[in-house]
Amino acid sequence: MGIRLGVCAALLFCGAAQAGVDQTTLADPADGTNWAAWGRNFDEQRFSPLDQINRDSVDRLGLAWSYELDDVWSVSSQPLAVDGVIYMAVGYSEVYAIDAVSGELLWRYDPEVDPKKMRMAWGIRGLAFWKGRVYVGVQDGRLIAIDAESGKPEWSVLTTKPGDNRYITGAPRVFNDTVLIGHGGADFGYVRGYVTAYDTETGEQRWRWHTVPGNPADGFENAAMEMAAETWTGEWWKFGGGGTAWNAMTYDPEFNRIYIGTGNGSPWNHKLRSPDGGDNLFLCSVVALDADTGEYVWHYQTTPGESWDFNSAMDMVLADLTIDGEPRKAMLHAPKNGFFYVLDREDGALISAEKLGKVTWAEGIDPETGRPIEVPGARYESGEALIWPGSGGVHNWHPMAFSPDTGLTYIPTREMAGYYNDEGREPRNWNLTSEDPMGLKGFYDDIPANAGSSALEAWNPVTQSRAWEVETPGVANGGVIATAGDLVFQGRADGQLKAHDAASGAELWSFDMGVGTQAAPMTFSVGDRQYVAILAGWGGSQMLLGSLGAQHGWIGREHPRRLLVFALDGDAELPDAPPPSRPEPIEGADFVVDAAKAEQGKKIYGRFCVICHGTAAIAGGYAPDLRASSVPMSASAFDAIVQNGALLDRGMPNYPELTPEELEALRHYIRERARHETSAWDQVTTVWNFLVLMVKMEWAKFGW
Structure with missing residues (x-):
């Protein structure tokens, strides 16, 4: 295990104060000193009460310092800041502790992941902090507790099984001296999703809850799995079923519940997974569990019988809203399927749902049943369908934010079609193989160049209407935060960090980071000074989905990966970075292609x-x-x-x-x-083709 130590440059780092991050501090939205959790605190609003940097002073915002990460391939995560120290996970779950004022490295912990055994080359997205420990989910399936002062691991558990398809990219969540972790992997087949809770002190398992039922012949773990099995048909367990909780988990201290956002089915194609129909609980759902026992409380399924990779593993934000004159304990949720949902946290009842962007697979959500009103043909019954959104969703994992000051939710969105075709695939003759892992036919042809776009949207959850919208470059941009300074910060794929007026969307400030990003920023304070920090760099999923980087000119080998920290009147200089570079394919006319x-x-x-x-x-x-x-x-x-x-x-x-x-x-x-003319449609098909090819590669790696 690799640990690299530095000298403590600030007394703030020296020890015991960090033990104070606990149930009380994470439940308190009023103290903006730290950014101690993936969503800042339990409500996951990503709203900071700090206002030193505001709409009037933001034009003075400058770089305080930066830290270059020359040997790291992916920087997709949102850092934490606790008592004057920034903690971040990058690459294959390497954890850094850096003095937040000086930028000096305090320690670095490397879990020594073997890249050759990785399921996917996605980057790690976040950490958890609790009573003096940093918790990191490692991509090879481990969950590790690290002493925040020394950088030394205190315990490690394998949350998956050796050699299986599961991997971890999401941030752990901590509450009640419990650390919760999920996993991804449903796109690889033979995965049955679950979340696992461990004791924060010892690493001992407290409970595990599966998201989909297993083989009925083996019995059911609980009544919820028995209930869910009634919504499946055929022999779904042979394919695993899916439903992985790879990103969103939100703890609610008012009800002592944990909400789980679940993922897509395995395979994607519903008729192959569950040939006689059925809703397939608890795929693409929000599920409420008792935080102490893991027992089922309620669920709301956003996409029954899903067949499009419409994950509900996106943010679940807790907010108190006044709707029709009545106070409501609400949850705000924008899954991939293109609708924005407001749910009642007490019982999971639908309050409202409206289209957030371009949606053609369903007309709307029935307010009585809470079910989508599907458009005939959307399930590619005739063999193929082109629908909006595609598997990338209107909103993906890039975090959204909610401001209690403006009452608006700020969401990075995209518009991109999805092509679905199951030609020749019937339940009686289909089996999950490395050549056909999702039960769908790939697509390689070309369509018009306006296939994809993106925006930063401000959405009013009470009126279910758009307050403002700002066009953003390309099809994938970073997550956002909001502050009491009436600002919304977002890092973008074109290399710009932007600050927008939270009420109007007007651009108030911009900084050239020297490279694009999909990571979310965060803000914190040390002493009487507020800081804003963000990771920038093009790697991970962006690296693999080459056209997403190519359209902006980022080449991972040439362009930096870095942590940037800003403060008012900051005057540091950012190290030079190469300008965007777009490779020119060689024609090679003498080479005759067969x-x-x-x-x-x-x-x-x-x-x-x-x-x-x-x-x-x-x-x-x-x-x-x-x-x-x-x-x-x-x-x-x-x-x-x-x-x-x-x-x-x-x-x-x-x-x-x-x-x-x-x-x-x-x-x-x-x-x-x-010699192929690349178009915007390649960005759509690249996502699909990438998933298929990666699955094939993993199957081959393990001899399946």
Whole structure:
């Protein structure tokens, strides 16, 4: 286990004060000194009462200091700040502690994850803090408690099973001396979702709650699973069922409940997973559990019988609202399916739901039943369907914020279609395989270039209407926070950190970070000074979904990954970063592409190359863009590198198992991609193709 220590630069870091982050402090929204949880405190509003930086003073906001993360590939997380120390998890769940005033590294803990055993190369998204310990979910399935002062691990538990499809990217949640963690992995098949609660002091398991039922022949763990099984048909347990809780979990101290946002089915295709229909509880649901026992209390299913990857694993924000003259204990929820929901936290009843963006799969939500009013054909009954939103959702994992001052919710949204086609797939002849992990046919063709866009939206949850909207670049931008200074902060994919007027959306301040980000900012104070911090860098899922980075010119190997910290009158200089760079594919007219070989090469590329060189050969990470490389033009040069390891010292692995015919097929696929005209639709199909190819690669890795 790697720990690197530094000198304590501020007395604020020296020890015991950090034990004060507990049930009382996380339940108190009035103290903005710390940002001690993924959503700042239990309500997950991501609203800070700090107002030193406000709409009048924000033009004085400047860089206080920055910290370069030269050897880290992903920075998608939101840091924590506790008693003058910033804690952040980056890359494969490496944890850093940095003095919040000086920017000096205090310690670094590396859980030493083996990248070759990773299910997915998503970045870790957050940490938890409780009574002097930092809690991190590690991508290989471990949950680790780290002493916040020394950086030394105090206990570690494996929350998954060795060699299974589960992985952790989400932040743990802490409450009642309990730490809760979920996992992802339903897109890989053979995964039955669950959440697990552990004792914060010892790591001993307290309870586990599965999100979908298992094989009835094995008996049910509880009455909730028996009830849920009535909504499934066929032999769903053979596919795992899915329902992973990979992101959103919110603790409610008023009811002593934990709310779980659950994910998609496995496979995605409902008719294959549950051939005689059924709602398939508790997929794509908000589920309330007793926080002490894990016993089921209530649920609300946003997408019954889901068939589109419409996760409900997005934020669940707690707020007290006045609706029709009556005070309501409300939950605000914007899952992937495109609707904004206001639920009653006491019993899960629907208060209201309206379309947040472009939604064509359903006309609306029936206010009596709470069920979507589906549009005929949306379930691709005729073999295919093009619907909005696609599997990326109108709102994804990038956090939203709620301001009790303005009464508005601030949401990073996107508009992008999804193509679904299950041609030739019937329950009687289909089985989950590495070639068809989701029960759907991929799509590689082209459509008009206006396929995707994004925005920052201010939404009124009481009137269920848009207050304002600001267009943002590309299709994927960072999460947001709101402050009592009447500001909304967001980091963007084009490399800009923006501050908007919370009431009007007007841009009040901007800073060029030198690289794009999808991470959410946070704010805190030390002494009498307020700070704003954000991680910036293009890696992780952005690296793999190459076109998302390519459209902004970010190349992971060339552009920085960094922590930036701002304060009023900050005057530090940001280290120079290369300007955006867009590789120019080589035409290579002398190379005659064989279509059959290119098709064969596509499958080989998906198994061996996509993880580094990007889906559809559109690089967005550390590895070069092969479309712009002269190496594939030469058989001898290509063989020397790919088969014989000529560039091992530069991090390029070799694959001696590839035959000469397979190497030749790879070259033809790369040259075919170099001549392909990339459009915005590639951003849509890239998501789908990436998932399929990654699943195939994982199956091959473990011999499945």
